[in-house]
Amino acid sequence: MLSFALRRILQALAVLAAVSAAAFALFYAAPADPARAACGPRCDTGQVAAVRASMGLDQPLLTQYTDYLTGIVAGRDIQDVDGSTLHCDAPCLGYSYRLHQPVTEALVDHLPVTVSLAAGALAFLVVFGLGTGFVAALRHGTRTDRLLSGFTLIGASVQIYFLGYVAQWGLVYTTGLLPLPSYTPPATDPAAWAGGMLLPWIVLGFVNSAVFARLSRSQLLETMDEEYVRTARGKGLGRLRAHLKYTARGAAGPLVQLLGLEAGALLGGAVITETVFGLNGVGRFATEAVEGQDLPAVVGAVLLAACFVVLFVALADLVIAWLDPRIRLG
Amino acid sequence: MAVVEHVAASDAPPVRPAPPGLLRRVCRDRTGAVALGVVALFLLLALAAPLIAALYGKNPTEHYGQNAPGLLSDGGLPIAPNGGISGEFWFGLEPGLGRDVFTQLLYGIRTSLLIAFASATVTTALGVLAGVAVGYLGGITDRVFGFLSNVLLAFPTLLLLLALSPVIQSRLVDPGTAEPEWMQFLVLVLVFSAFGWIPLALSLRATVRSLRERDFVQSARAMGAGGFHVVVRELLPNVRAQLLVHATMAVPAFVASEAVLSFLGVGINEPVPDWGRMISRGSEVFRADPTYMFFPGVALLLFVLAFNLLGDAVRDALDPRAAR
Numbered sequence: 001m002l003s004f005a006l007r008r009i010l011q012a013l014a015v016l017a018a019v020s021a022a023a024f025a026l027f028y029a030a031p032a033d034p035a036r037a038a039c040g041p042r043c044d045t046g047q048v049a050a051v052r053a054s055m056g057l058d059q060p061l062l063t064q065y066t067d068y069l070t071g072i073v074a075g076r077d078i079q080d081v082d083g084s085t086l087h088c089d090a091p092c093l094g095y096s097y098r099l100h101q102p103v104t105e106a107l108v109d110h111l112p113v114t115v116s117l118a119a120g121a122l123a124f125l126v127v128f129g130l131g132t133g134f135v136a137a138l139r140h141g142t143r144t145d146r147l148l149s150g151f152t153l154i155g156a157s158v159q160i161y162f163l164g165y166v167a168q169w170g171l172v173y174t175t176g177l178l179p180l181p182s183y184t185p186p187a188t189d190p191a192a193w194a195g196g197m198l199l200p201w202i203v204l205g206f207v208n209s210a211v212f213a214r215l216s217r218s219q220l221l222e223t224m225d226e227e228y229v230r231t232a233r234g235k236g237l238g239r240l241r242a243h244l245k246y247t248a249r250g251a252a253g254p255l256v257q258l259l260g261l262e263a264g265a266l267l268g269g270a271v272i273t274e275t276v277f278g279l280n281g282v283g284r285f286a287t288e289a290v291e292g293q294d295l296p297a298v299v300g301a302v303l304l305a306a307c308f309v310v311l312f313v314a315l316a317d318l319v320i321a322w323l324d325p326r327i328r329l330g
Numbered sequence: 331m332a333v334v335e336h337v338a339a340s341d342a343p344p345v346r347p348a349p350p351g352l353l354r355r356v357c358r359d360r361t362g363a364v365a366l367g368v369v370a371l372f373l374l375l376a377l378a379a380p381l382i383a384a385l386y387g388k389n390p391t392e393h394y395g396q397n398a399p400g401l402l403s404d405g406g407l408p409i410a411p412n413g414g415i416s417g418e419f420w421f422g423l424e425p426g427l428g429r430d431v432f433t434q435l436l437y438g439i440r441t442s443l444l445i446a447f448a449s450a451t452v453t454t455a456l457g458v459l460a461g462v463a464v465g466y467l468g469g470i471t472d473r474v475f476g477f478l479s480n481v482l483l484a485f486p487t488l489l490l491l492l493a494l495s496p497v498i499q500s501r502l503v504d505p506g507t508a509e510p511e512w513m514q515f516l517v518l519v520l521v522f523s524a525f526g527w528i529p530l531a532l533s534l535r536a537t538v539r540s541l542r543e544r545d546f547v548q549s550a551r552a553m554g555a556g557g558f559h560v561v562v563r564e565l566l567p568n569v570r571a572q573l574l575v576h577a578t579m580a581v582p583a584f585v586a587s588e589a590v591l592s593f594l595g596v597g598i599n600e601p602v603p604d605w606g607r608m609i610s611r612g613s614e615v616f617r618a619d620p621t622y623m624f625f626p627g628v629a630l631l632l633f634v635l636a637f638n639l640l641g642d643a644v645r646d647a648l649d650p651r652a653a654r
Contacts, residue, residue, distance in 0.1 A: 018481040157635035162627035268486045290492045298493045305486035
């Protein structure tokens with residue numbers, strides 16, 4: 001297990017290094033004028049020149065990239081447009097000339113909202129997706145199965161922004177069943193936090209649970225036919241106990257994998273959900289950075305999201321290996 | 331020998347190769363038939379949009395509400411109930427500019443479908459090329475591709491699409507000059523194509539890798555067939571079903587992605603009609619006039635749902651084992 005974990009972690013680190021290189025190439029080398037793209041539309045020629053010097057765009061590309069990597073590992077000094085120098089601490093993802101703030105700092109400010117949103121939506125996704133999948137598999141071929149499958153297909157087809165506005169209209173404005181979505185730090189008022197996030201959790205969780213529900217249904221159906229499950233049933237183990245003890249474990253692999261991917265993707269910022277419900281998380285921050293032509297902030301957000309995906313996919317692989325010895329030994 | 335042949339020929343009814351029959355098998359499933367009907371209806375509406383608009387007597391760009399009095403209130407909202415639905419304006423009027431919603435929706439199908447079909451074609455072609463080549467070659471190519479796809483899949487799709495559109499734009503259009511209409515389409519297709527081929531390539535790679543070891547491929551190689559023959563004549567026909575299912579599923583995915591980008595303001599610009607932008611505009615006024623968001627939202631839901639159901643039906647028709 002330890003050697004498997006080590007190999008997997010090394011692989012994840014290699015992917016991260018490649019991701020950072022790809023992001024750098026895409027955003028610093030590809031645009032016609034990166035300094036203009038970083039400084040935004042309101043900068044005059046002098047400011048753009050200052051940004052060009054500050055970002056080191058007059059240096060060779062390789063030097064720029066190594067400077068960037070050094071910043072991530074050890075931090076670096078950066079000059080703002082007005083000439084003042086400041087130190088950007090260890091995971092330095094660059095400096096936003098629009099916000100006059102290191103990108104890492106800005107991202108950390110927005111992270112709690114996104115983490116709250118992702119955690120609640122994931123919890124809903126697992127409970128709802130697994131529940132519908134399990135019931136549909138148990139009642140395979142019946143009307144319940146068809147009904148649930150149709151329901152999940154609607155979830156897979158509906159646009160989250162449309163559902164979000166409709167739900168807000170029906171549950172908040174018209175009937176007042178739920179409070180207006182908002183973010184309150186859980187430390188100050190847990191009840192307000194849960195109440196304000198409830199609708200976003202449900203909407204985001206429901207839309208994302210469709211794929212998960214379909215996969216869990218087909219996985220469970222497949223495993224239920226396995227010899228060892230039928231043996232357990234034949235020995236006289238009750239239906240529910242047999243399925244919970246044997247089927248669930250056998251079917252877990254692909255589900256954990258999908259869950260890892262979903263978790264990583266959600267933590268990188270749910271751009272549309274945050275926009276629809278007016279939550280100021282990482283996704284909203286990233287879209288504002290794109291709109292304000294704030295290149296360093298965009299790259300920072302992209303890298304953060306990619307880190308989450310790589311991290312959680314690796315984590316899922318470790319869980320799968322722990323569940324299934326064939327993988328860690330094979 | 332001659333006798334046997336004669337007997338066989340006279341006894342058995344003339345055997346003809348079964349017609350491809352995919353359409354018929356899709357239609358045998360009731361859901362599949364309905365889905366196919368809805369998709370066909372949308373296609374027809376898109377093709378016949380100018381004709382329908384001419385018969386209906388409106389176009390998607392004219393500001394009816396501003397030009398004629400009595401349609402919009404001072405605040406820019408339609409005066410008639412339910413977003414201004416009337417015998418003259420079937421789906422109501424756009425708040426503010428006062429354009430006709432029905433024709434905007436109609437022409438919006440064309441925008442969505444054009445981008446979705448173009449992107450699906452490009453990504454399918456790229457995916458087949460990469461997937462079959464990598465699966466067939468194996469070895470170091472396979473490992474490099476595996477690593478590369480891990481890297482590319484780590485990127486957040488939507489954020490990347492958002493951030494890339496301006497980058498590609500800055501390469502294609504000089505700053506300060508207006509972007510021609512077709513360029514907006516091209517940018518979106520390019521952005522979708524850049525990453526959309528990876529899932530297909532990954533799944534084809536796995537299929538080809540297992541096909542490569544099968545007897546019929548081995549015999550073809552033993553008989554001296556070259557790589558080109560094996561790929562084109564032996565492997566490609568065997569992944570056709572997978573390809574078709576993927577292409578059917580790719581169209582609604584691209585329609586949805588295009589709508590998201592337009593919703594977020596980096597897709598298709600005015601005055602080209604677009605569903606995502608309509609929903610975005612509708613979201614600004616949806617407390618006062620929910621109708622304006624209702625039509626494009628429901629249209630998009632129906633469209634994507636029908637295509638997804640059709641994709642399911644095609645998969646079931648091609649691979650009965652998957653049906654369950």
